Structures are given as structure tokens and as C-alpha cells.
Amino acid sequence: MAPVLDIRGLAKSFTLHNQGGVTLPVLAAVDLAIQAGECVALHGRSGTGKSTLLRTLYGNYRVGSGEVWVRHGAVQIDLGRASPRQVIELRRSTIGYVSQFLHVIPRVAALDIVAEPMRARGLSVAAAHERAAALLSRLNVPERLWHLAPATFSGGEQQRINIARGFAVDYPILLLDEPTASLDGDNRASVIGLIDEVLARGTAIVGIFHDGEVRERVASRLYDMNEAKAAA
Amino acid sequence: MTQTLAGYNFAYLDEQTKRMIRRAILKAVAIPGYQVPFGSREMPLPYGWGTGGIQVTASIIGRADVLKVIDQGADDTTNAISIRRFFAKTAGVATTEHTADATIIQTRHRVPETPLRAGQIMVYQVPIPEPLRWLEPRETETRTMHALTEYGAMHVRFYEDIAHYGRIATTYDYPVIVNDRYLMRPSPIPKFDNPKLDMSPALQLFGAGREKRIYAVPPFTKVKSLDFQDHPFAIESWDEACHLCGSTTSFLDEVLTDDQGGRMFVCSDTDYCRTRTS
Amino acid sequence: MSALPMLDDEPPLLVVEGLTVAYGNRVGCRDVGFELWPGEVLGIVGESGSGKTSLLNALSAKIEPAAGTIHYRLRDGTMADLFGLSEAVRRQLLRTDWGVVHQNPRDGLRLTVSAGANVGERLMAVGARHYGEIRGSALDWLGKVEIDRDRIDDRPSSFSGGMQQRLQIARNLVTNPRLVFMDEPTGGLDVSVQARLLDLIRGLVADLGLSAIIVTHDLAVARLLAHRLMVMRGGEVVESGLTDQVLDDPQHPYTQLLVSSILQV
Secondary structure, three states: OOOOEEEEEEEEEEEEHHHOOEEEEEEEEEEEEEOOOOEEEEEOOOOOOHHHHHHHHHOOOOOOEEEEEEEEOOEEEEHHHOOHHHHHHHHHHOEEEEOOOOOOOOOOOHHHHHHHHHHHOOOOHHHHHHHHHHHHHHOOOOHHHOOOOHHHOOHHHHHHHHHHHHHOOOOOEEEEEOOOOOOOHHHHHHHHHHHHHHHHOOOEEEEEOOOHHHHHHHOOEEEEHHHHHHHO | OOOOOOOOEOOEOOHHHHHHHHHHHHHHHHOOOOOEEOOOOOOOOOOOOOHHHHHHHHHHOOOOOEEEEEEOOEOOOHHHHHHHHHHHHHHOOEEOOOHHHOOEEEEEOOOOOOOOOOOOEEEEEOOOOOOOOOOOOOHHHHHHHHHOOOOHHHHHHHHHHHHHHOOOOOOEOOOEEEOOOEEEOOOOOEHHHHHHHOOOOOEEEEEEOOOOEEEEEOOOOOEEEOOEOOEOOOOOOOOOOOOOOOOOOOOEEEEEOOOOOOEEEEEOOHHHHHHHHO | OOOOOOOOOOOOOEEEEEEEEEEOOEEEEEEEEEEEOOOOEEEEEEOOOOOHHHHHHHHOOOOOOOEEEEEEEOOOOOEEEHHHOOHHHHHHHHHHOEEEEOOOHHHHOOOOOOHHHHHHHHHHHOOOOOHHHHHHHHHHHHHHOOOOHHHHHOOHHHOOHHHHHHHHHHHHHOOOOOEEEEEOOOOOOOHHHHHHHHHHHHHHHHHHOOEEEEEEOOHHHHHHHOOEEEEEEOOEEEEEEEHHHHHHOOOOHHHHHHHHOOOOO
16 A cells, blocks of 8 residues: 655755855755655754754755655645645645644634635635634634634644644545643543544644653554664 | 808817817827817807817718707707807708707707617817816916826815715716726706716717817717716705606706796706707 | 655645836835635734835735736636736725725725715625625625624724724625635734734635635734745745744744843733
8 A cells, every 4th residue: 555645855955045144954864755644753852853844845945955755635746746736735735734833813713713724725714603603612722712813822722723723624644743841631632532533534744742651542553763873 | 051241260269270180089089088288279259158069060060961059958048049040150051959850969068868879979168177276276287287197186176075965976977987098077057967978979079168178989889877876876866857748868958947936847958948848 | 755745735825926126226125926715814914114015016916016017816717917907997996806905994994975885885896786785795894894883984084094984894895706805904003903904804715715815024913814925024925934934933033033022011
């Protein structure tokens, strides 16, 4: 069975031109193939490039060298050579991403933030709002907050909205960056439940889970970031 | 033939000027409704007093013509009399107050009630020839709008009227589309007279002296007043009849007879009224 | 593994190649090229003097380029060379298929006629002749841009800056254009007013499937509205790509400088 996500020799560094041109190598050589239904937890200390790797897999950071093959329907796309339009299409239907922090847009209500990826896929406003409401309820976001813009919410509330948005649409590949960081026990359990469900449906997950308990529960294997550096 | 003024050419203008104006007139007739620039001359009366109309008349008038001049429908106002005398002195042509007898009729602000016939020429005095000037002050831009038939903005004016007054408020100098092509101002005639321009047997010439433009509507040309589908063009009407001749179909002037608000309505077209009472 | 395939083969709406705008010897922008698809928003960012306004003026057919071509896909599917078309057709495009939202709303509105007339003008320009229907459309659009419908007969000179800008947007969108050009649409507006306007633009672009080219010096506006970004400096495009990628992983020194110069709240 061909992998859903096949990373080969991915390297990435940052060159800071306005700071004397210093180059920071972050990823040296990532080799990782992920199958449908797998959950790979990126493992390593701060600064080993876990978030960088996730962002690169989402197209938010540019691929330095190497290949990132993504299965998009019946075809394979190398993310590093994809055009911006293709990356947008991949994000719409194939790759989902739950970042650590919610990108807050003024005036847009929580419900609409969660509904947006569904609307992008053609769902009606009513259907999108219904599913958004269900997800927010499951994550214990009180209804009185649904029609407010999240700028003034707590970190945990914002994170749960972010998570709801990430799970609103069925993505074959889901990238999770510290999904339970600001959450208490009950909410952690809800998130674990969501992860279990999508894994059962065949979603491939690449995630960063600092919480050992969560990692134990969901990860099918670990990927040690130091492997990437050592290979360099 | 009467003696004309010594030292002046026939009808005041020199022959080269007349030729220039006739060329402009021919061009205008060939492109109905299109404003043709011309070299407007210094005339012995100031701008705003009909210099355009006078120059057109001077260029086309011949010894055998019979000239009628009206001002707001009347032959006997100061301006009408002055212009008629001007041509009597400089061209020695016959003049008349009877519409039916005239070959050339120069007018300010009215079209005669008596239907015109083929062979007659109407000369209108025009203050502002450009119908889009209220909207667009740049001549370069209005010329482009005419060239590209960009007339939608004209309807904006009427939209505004309906929004503010419930009806189109323009009652004179009402814009028209000539020959399904050019937007034209018919000069400050009341909208009551607009239908007379449509398919008229007479040749209609328009002269603007200050703005230096001539335009024309050839005989039997379509002239349609602008309107909206749900606010169609309509002419004025009166509850009264003419006090003198009893007409209920002519354009009536309101005349105050005393200081207690007494008034009467009489035909604006003096010749028409007189013809009916004689 | 197969070679890089196209995800769809929908043709682009706008194809720009080698575009150079010059004012005598002074170059406005040089050798700019890009494609724009339906439903896409392209942001052009740069500081004063970067050439972004020259570029926008050439793209919206306001000035003729010194070199290069702009091809636009007409509604019938044919790809037309913009400056090969007659002026009449270009002006027609500007009235129907395109919209231009100016930085200063006074440049894009008729201040001497009512809001309703401003919105209805483009409809009248393409032959609408029913007052009731025109007014109905105008009311509709005022609602969409969140202007109180009671203001339909008021003149824009009595509106606030934000309202004028929203009116300008309504005036442009009433003929369902496929491509809208915006020059600093939030320039000079109060921050809360900006937020409202951006929210409106974002919603309209999504709902109507508009393509848009937005020139701005404000990177936050670019991040919010644009799918793709072009960074300009000294008349040239120094970097372009996916908006969040250009802003979060800038490659060119100038882009890095721009991004790092933004003050955080």
C-alpha cells in the first residue's frame, strides 16, 4: 500500500539576510513514510524542528531540498514543487492543520471560523453551522461564545475552536501541533476521542504531543527528530 | 427690394464665413444630433443673446426667403423685433409673423404650434449644446462619451429627480436621442415641444454662438425623449383654455392681471392665437 | 511516481507577461509577469515607490504599458490582448466585467448624486431602464455593504470615509464583475472601520467568486485577503508565492526586512 505522505530527504534551513546572512539549519534529512490510519508523533526537545516540519508539510514553510510526496486523490504531488494554487487545493481537500495558536480575524464569530473549511468545500451555511455547533459542543465551548469573535477568549477556548476547525472536514492527512497544550482533562479526552475517530476512518496524522499520556494513547509510532539531524 | 446697410455684406457675415458655417451645417445634417465645432464670429450683440442662431440664419438666408423670428413664442418681444430688424437691414429680406408664410423661422425657446411643412427651416438659439455638461465638465471626456455612446449617466440625472421629487423634474431643454444615435439638447424649448421635433417635415438647425457648436436634425428624423419604462415621457397640460382663442392644445402662458392674484392663460404662440381668433 | 500534474485545467482569467510601465525615462515597474485565476485574490505589497500603483494602473487599463502584454479572458472564453482591444471595448469592460476601488473613495464616486444613483449608474450604463428595478438593486447592494438603506437618497459627501468606501464597493459590484482592482482599500480609515471593510471584502470575494488584485502596503491586510502575494521593490517583483509562505518564510532580504518591521500590538 503506497504511503499517503512520503517524505524523502527533506532538508530546510533559514537564512537571515538582515542579520549578517546567518544560516540556521533546522531540518537536515527527514525520511518518513506514513500510511493511512497511522499516527506519527514527532519526538524531540525544543529546537529540533518539530513545528518547522509540520509547517513545511502544510506548505507554510518552503521546502529547502528533498521531496514531499502527497497522495491527492488518484495522483501524487511533490509539495516542494507545487504551485501556490496547487497548495491551496491540497489544503482545501487533503491536508488539514491545527496550529498551536488560533489565527484570529476581527469580527468573524467562532462558529464561522469553524464553518469556513466546510464552506470552502461547498457545504451550505446551515449545514456547516450545524456541524460546527456539534464540534464546539463536543469540545465544551459554551454556546454563548459561538457568535462572538474569539479575540477575547482564553487560550484554551481559542485552542478548542482551532481544533474544531481542524476536524470539521475529513482530511486524509492531518497535522496537529500541540492539540492539547492548553486543555484540562475532560477536554483532552474529547480531543483524544476525535483523533481516534479520524484514525479509524483512515486519516494519517503527524503530530506534536508534549503530553505523554496523550501521546501514549494516540500515537502508533514515534519519529525521533534527532534522527533527522544525525543523518546530516 | 429694400435698401440694405452700406458697407456690410449681405446678411452681415462675409461670404467666407458663410461658407465655413454652411460646411458645418452640412456636416451636422449628415450626422444628426452631432455637435459640429465652428468658428463663431463676433456679432453686434453679446453672447447669450442668440449669436449662434443669427450666424446660422445669416449663412443660409437668401434674397427670396421670408423670415419669422420668435422669442418664447411671441413675434413682438424686444429680442424678436431686434433680430428681425437686423436681417431686414442687412439682408433686405421680407419678414413675416405668420408661421405658414415663413421659409426660415429663428426661435428662442419655442416651436410654433402651427405644424411645419417641407421646405421650412427652423433655426434654434442654443445656450449650452452639451447635454452631459452637468455631469462631466471636461470637453475631452464628453466627446469620448458621445463617440462611444456612453449615455447611461444621463439617466442618472432622471433617477435623481424621481428619487427626490417622485417624477422627472426636467421640463425644458429635455434631452433626446436623435436617429437612435446621438444624445442632444433641443435648446430650452419646453418639453411640450419635444414631440414636434420627431419626424418633422422641416429642417431643424441649432446654433450655439458662445460655445461655438452647430448641430442639426434633418427632416423626417427620429427624435425620442429620454425616460424610464416605469416613468414614461409626458408633456405638460393645463386645466384652462386660452383666454383669447379658446385653444386647449397649445402651450399656455400664465399672465397676471392684477395684484390680487388675478390671472389668465393665453397661447404663448402669438401668431397661432391670432390666426384662430381672426 | 508521476510528474507534477495540474490539479485542474481551468484557464487563467488574466495573464501578464513582461509588463513594463515607464513615465518617460523613469520606470514605474519592470518586467512583471503572473497569472490570475477565477476566485483568486492576488496581493501586491510594497512600500512607496515600489511600483505597485504603476502596475495596478496598467492592469486596469488606466495607462498603457511601455512593454509586455496583458491578456484577459472575456466572458465568451476568448483570450483578448487588453491593449489590442478598441477603447470602446476596454471602457465597456471597465463598466461591466471589472471593478476599480480607489484608495480615495472620492475618486471612485459621483459626489453630487445620491448613493442610490451611484450604485445604479453602472446598471443604467448597460441599458437598465426601469426605475423601480434599478432602485431595488441599489437597496439590495446597500444592504450587502451594510449601509443603512435609509441613506439611499443621501449624497456620499455626507457619508463617513468607511461608508464612502463601502459605497464604492457596491457601485463596482452591482454589474457582477469578475475582476476587481483595489488600491489600498483600507488606507486612511480608522482601525475598527478597516476591520469592518476587510470583513466585507473577504465575504464578498468568497460569496461571489471574485478575482481581485489588491495593492497594499499593509501586510496584515494582505495576509487576510490574498491567496498569493507579490512583493515589489524599486519597480520589480522581488518575491512571490503563497501569502502565508511569503510572510512566514520570506526568502528575499527585502521581504524579510518588511516582515520584521511590523510593529506588534
